Amino acid sequence: MDVLYFAWVRERIGLPREVVETTARTVADLVTELSAREERYAAAFADVSALRVALDQELSSFDAPLAGVREVAFFPPMTGG
Amino acid sequence: MDIRVQEEAFWLGEETEKFASKTSTSGAVVTFTGIVRNNAAGTLERMEIEHYPEMTEKALQSIAGEAKTKWALEDALVVHRFGSLRVGETIMMVATAAPHRKDAFEAAEFLMDFLKSRAPFWKKEITSDDTNWVAAKDTDEAALKRWTK
Numbered sequence: 268m269d270v271l272y273f274a275w276v277r278e279r280i281g282l283p284r285e286v287v288e289t290t291a292r293t294v295a296d297l298v299t300e301l302s303a304r305e306e307r308y309a310a311a312f313a314d315v316s317a318l319r320v321a322l323d324q325e326l327s328s329f330d331a332p333l334a335g336v337r338e339v340a341f342f343p344p345m346t347g348g
Numbered sequence: 349m350d351i352r353v354q355e356e357a358f359w360l361g362e363e364t365e366k367f368a369s370k371t372s373t374s375g376a377v378v379t380f381t382g383i384v385r386n387n388a389a390g391t392l393e394r395m396e397i398e399h400y401p402e403m404t405e406k407a408l409q410s411i412a413g414e415a416k417t418k419w420a421l422e423d424a425l426v427v428h429r430f431g432s433l434r435v436g437e438t439i440m441m442v443a444t445a446a447p448h449r450k451d452a453f454e455a456a457e458f459l460m461d462f463l464k465s466r467a468p469f470w471k472k473e474i475t476s477d478d479t480n481w482v483a484a485k486d487t488d489e490a491a492l493k494r495w496t497k
Contacts, residue, residue: 344484
């Protein structure tokens with residue numbers, strides 16, 4: 268699936284998007300998997316309460332299942348307007 | 349409803365006039381404009397606005413669609429810029445048109461409250477000595493609650 272990062276999450280991880288092969292069942296599982304990869308991921312995901320997640324461009328939650336999802340995006344709380 | 353996400357500048361007066369002349373049954377048009385403001389120290393060099401293109405328009409459409417179900421809204425306009433902006437530049441505008449002013453005012457406020465924390469934009473401030481991502485405020489999230497009552 269495609270995994271996208273925005274704002275400081277993108278800066279901390281060092282890339283805007285990547286294709287991730289995963290069998291993670293939920294968003295939280297995917298976060299655990301990514302965090303185990305490298306320090307920069309662990310740093311970005313250290314406090315998920317400071318993050319938001321969108322599944323196929325809809326805001327979702329960290330306990331949401333990933334079945335059928337094509338695009339996951341992680342970002343800090345939005346600051347539009 | 350007209351939703352536009354763009355890098356280019358837009359002209360508030362022109363947009364408002366065009367919007368206001370579209371319907372003949374709206375007696376009230378309310379506009380809100382967001383402008384890049386300097387910090388207290390006066391050191392802001394520019395503001396960079398990042399967004400999530402695939403999601404932005406969808407999110408804005410859904411917010412505007414919800415406003416239409418809550419108020420007697422005849423039309424709504426949202427223009428939001430991204431990219432690099434300087435102090436004093438217009439970031440975004442919202443306009444609402446309704447037969448009477450109460451609906452137009454409330455719908456505009458609703459749109460702004462949701463746009464602030466449900467539309468995927470992120471602001472970064474570049475000052476003469478550092479760069480900071482603008483943090484969301486608790487009051488932004490609290491502002492949404494009053495509309496769900």
